[in-house]
Amino acid sequence: MPHDNLIGAYPSSPKQLRSKLKKEALVQSGRELFILQGYEQTTAKEIAAHAQVSTGTFYRYFSDKRQLLMSLIEEQMDTLMPMELEWKSGDPEKVLAARLEFHFHEINKEHLQKLMPELLMKDAELAALMEEAKMKMREKFLAHLTYLDEKCLLWPDLDRDTLMWFLEALLEKLRNRVSQGMQVDYQHFAKAFCRLLFPPETVHKMRNGEIK
Template structure:
């Protein structure tokens, strides 16, 4: 049980201890996730979730007080997965590294499917909106720390306001793929990463980092 459950999930009617009961609860969670994604949160009922899971409506209320509690149970441990990735600067080609992170993040988001519910939830559930905002502030702090270290090493532009850069990086990482798709373009993670890296690093520093990575790979190959 995470430290957010008192705020987001609340107290469950029953925490199953037997395997059979846990399987029923898991079926309800899976059913709820499928219906929330296909129908939307507002148009899904507890009765439909139970029927889709192949159990009685009373069984639903044995494990969850309402559909919101089920949804928050699904999201509880996935909130940080919805956040933009956290790059580690200075040890590799920043463009390749960030492109790989963005692609992996987008793939993970698609597999979850829950991001489609966020606009609906943020508009109607202020408690969840506050928790999501807090998660964004945490990832902001971690990304800012990484940028600060790169700045102190002399890798970044000297006149950057790192707070502004951090928010810009998060916004581009979070929304650029969707914006490209809206324009009818296939998402090119390398191009998105290139834009972000151009904001952070002078071209000569990017070339140095790329060269260092190539040299390190060559040395590793020679050792093998």
């Protein structure tokens, strides 16, 4: 989804192929230097030099380094947003493991996740956007837990808000582990996660397609 207010209007848009290639080189240069050095330690001048163009060329296409970075984040916004969780059918552990592995693989392809802690501390607008997305995902997940509860698929004696708190903590730990480059066994994580949600008989029914 677009977030034009996050990026702002570009100074100009390249029309000719040569100009487009220069802008693409700046974007790639910014991506590499932000990940290598961090956002604060990287300057527009360094990005331009790394892309082998002048600093003036940088400011022809980007108002500042933040705009360049936000354009990178815009491209990956759907991936960087909190992951949606829901179960409709199939083995709940396999469904979750596959979803987690795909989600974090997509994040790590661009390595932008490593920049997020630094950016969220310094960029109030981005932090507000991510917090809003997190709250919407939380509300959606709570609604899904209510749906599962009404179908008597969850542990009947667990408070939903407390359960949600534990699940969010687990996902945050997983995200931190992945962002640090540590190995993750998604199958084992999904097994532990699902056991907090579903009694054994529910998992058995879901695996055998007995729940629609």
